[in-house]
Amino acid sequence: MNRPIPVEQALGLLQENALTLPSRQVPLSEAAGCRLAEPVISRVTQPPAAVSAMDGFAVRLADVRAPGATLAVIGTAPAGTPFTGLLKPGQAVRIFTGGHLPPGADHIVIQEDAEISGDQVRCLRGYAASEFVRAAGIDFSEGERLLNTGAILTPAALSLVAAANHGHLQVTRRPRVGILANGDELRPPGSELRPGQVINANAAGLSALIASWGGDPVDLGIASDSMASILDHVQSADVDLFVPVGGASVGDHDHMRAAFRESGFEPIFEKIAVKPGKPTWFSRRGAQRVLGLPGNPASAFVCAHLFVRPLLTGHFVLPSLTATLAAPLPANGAREEFLRARVHVSPQGLLLADAAPNQDSSLLKPFLTANGLIRRPAHAPAGMTGAAVPVLLIGQL
Ligand SMILES: Nc1nc2c(c(=O)[nH]1)N[C@H]1C(S)=C(S)[C@@H](COP(=O)(O)OP(=O)(O)OC[C@H]3O[C@@H](n4cnc5c(N)ncnc54)[C@H](O)[C@@H]3O)O[C@H]1N2
Numbered sequence: 221m222n223r224p225i226p227v228e229q230a231l232g233l234l235q236e237n238a239l240t241l242p243s244r245q246v247p248l249s250e251a252a253g254c255r256l257a258e259p260v261i262s263r264v265t266q267p268p269a270a271v272s273a274m275d276g277f278a279v280r281l282a283d284v285r286a287p288g289a290t291l292a293v294i295g296t297a298p299a300g301t302p303f304t305g306l307l308k309p310g311q312a313v314r315i316f317t318g319g320h321l322p323p324g325a326d327h328i329v330i331q332e333d334a335e336i337s338g339d340q341v342r343c344l345r346g347y348a349a350s351e352f353v354r355a356a357g358i359d360f361s362e363g364e365r366l367l368n369t370g371a372i373l374t375p376a377a378l379s380l381v382a383a384a385n386h387g388h389l390q391v392t393r394r395p396r397v398g399i400l401a402n403g404d405e406l407r408p409p410g411s412e413l414r415p416g417q418v419i420n421a422n423a424a425g426l427s428a429l430i431a432s433w434g435g436d437p438v439d440l441g442i443a444s445d446s447m448a449s450i451l452d453h454v455q456s457a458d459v460d461l462f463v464p465v466g467g468a469s470v471g472d473h474d475h476m477r478a479a480f481r482e483s484g485f486e487p488i489f490e491k492i493a494v495k496p497g498k499p500t501w502f503s504r505r506g507a508q509r510v511l512g513l514p515g516n517p518a519s520a521f522v523c524a525h526l527f528v529r530p531l532l533t534g535h536f537v538l539p540s541l542t543a544t545l546a547a548p549l550p551a552n553g554a555r556e557e558f559l560r561a562r563v564h565v566s567p568q569g570l571l572l573a574d575a576a577p578n579q580d581s582s583l584l585k586p587f588l589t590a591n592g593l594i595r596r597p598a599h600a601p602a603g604m605t606g607a608a609v610p611v612l613l614i615g616q617l
């Protein structure tokens with residue numbers, strides 16, 4: 221299994237070997253960003269009854285079709301305290317936004333269109349149809365399935381679940397993701413460097429990406445270029461997914477795969493026909509997985525987006541937009557390519573993709589402006605300015 225496999229095949233194998241994690245119950249206050257381990261079924265109807273969308277008067281539409289109707293105000297219906305009496309013809313109830321419509325009422329006259337005098341209200345306008353009434357259940361109903369197993373609890377999902385009257389949720393534990401840098405030359409950021417030494421730059425960014433995708437990053441430090449050192453770091457780690465970085469290629473100092481194999485991990489794939497990131501590899505041991513990234517920083521970042529993100533989010537299809545090339549591209553080689561690019565909307569409203577001029581896999585600086593990856597099939601012919609290309613967003617538009 222040493223030949224590089226296509227990107228789509230790699231994604232399929234990741235999906236077949238997706239992480240399986242235990243679930244636990246958490247209060248809503250701890251559920252942000254977690255993944256649901258069971259569907260959320262609403263326990264209530266929202267709104268529970270027809271309610272007013274405005275401050276004003278609940279009336280019968282039939283009473284106010286013509287302007288100038290004068291009605292007797294028989295009570296008040298603020299939000300939280302429904303008026304229980306029946307609204308008869310010729311009557312109105314003072315109502316506030318969110319208040320339940322009293323039985324018999326089917327229309328709201330907003331207070332700006334009303335003149336109050338004592339316990340009477342005069343409606344200045346006439347109305348052809350019912351206004352400002354929110355029907356019961358326009359948002360959702362009791363028993364309705366609001367979210368499926370696997371959904372991520374986004375801020376909007378959290379409020380929806382709260383509105384559906386769930387105080388606790390069964391969620392999958394966040395995957396613990398161990399980032400293991402490797403290389404005798406590497407030192408932590410902030411170090412005094414001797415000649416030949418390089419900063420472990422990858423771990424900081426990968427850790428932030430992993431957290432943004434719902435993982436709990438665990439910094440496993442830097443292993444030196446020896447089997448013993450890597451084994452030492454692997455054996456002492458309690459993680460669901462290892463993300464070793466570097467030592468993935470064919471050099472004399474690349475021991476990462478062999479060390480994991482020695483630890484009982486079985487290879488699933490060894491290389492991907494992708495540029496950058498050919499040495500990206502994947503293996504498993506029981507419930508644990510390893511997604512090995514190349515050490516080159518751009519390769520590590522791009523392949524984290526392509527292959528670590530699906531493992532953490534459970535979405536194994538790379539989301540794609542269509543953009544227009546802002547500048548020509550040369551023909552592509554034998555590996556599917558993902559070019560760091562700035563994706564932006566032109567003043568004419570066109571989504572443009574502008575590839576960074578230098579795509580060398582050692583460069584980090586292009587990621588400051590690149591918010592997308594232009595996806596180019598293997599052997600794609602040269603692309604002309606104006607051509608449509610698929611783009612994967614990796615940042616804000
Ligand atoms: N003869 C061949 N040489 C290489 C091949 C090949 O097929 N045949 N593949 C190349 C490709 S493609 C890539 S990508 C790199 C990846 O190699 P490794 O994963 O083994 O990475 P290293 O050798 O450990 O490091 C490469 C480069 O990146 C720097 N690095 C490593 N880790 C970090 C880190 N955590 N932070 C910052 N920089 C890091 C390291 O110092 C090296 O400069 O292999 C090609 N070679």
Ligand code: MOO
Pocket residue numbers: 494495496497498499514516519581
């Ligand atoms: O595939 Mo490597 O990541 O080009 O440099």
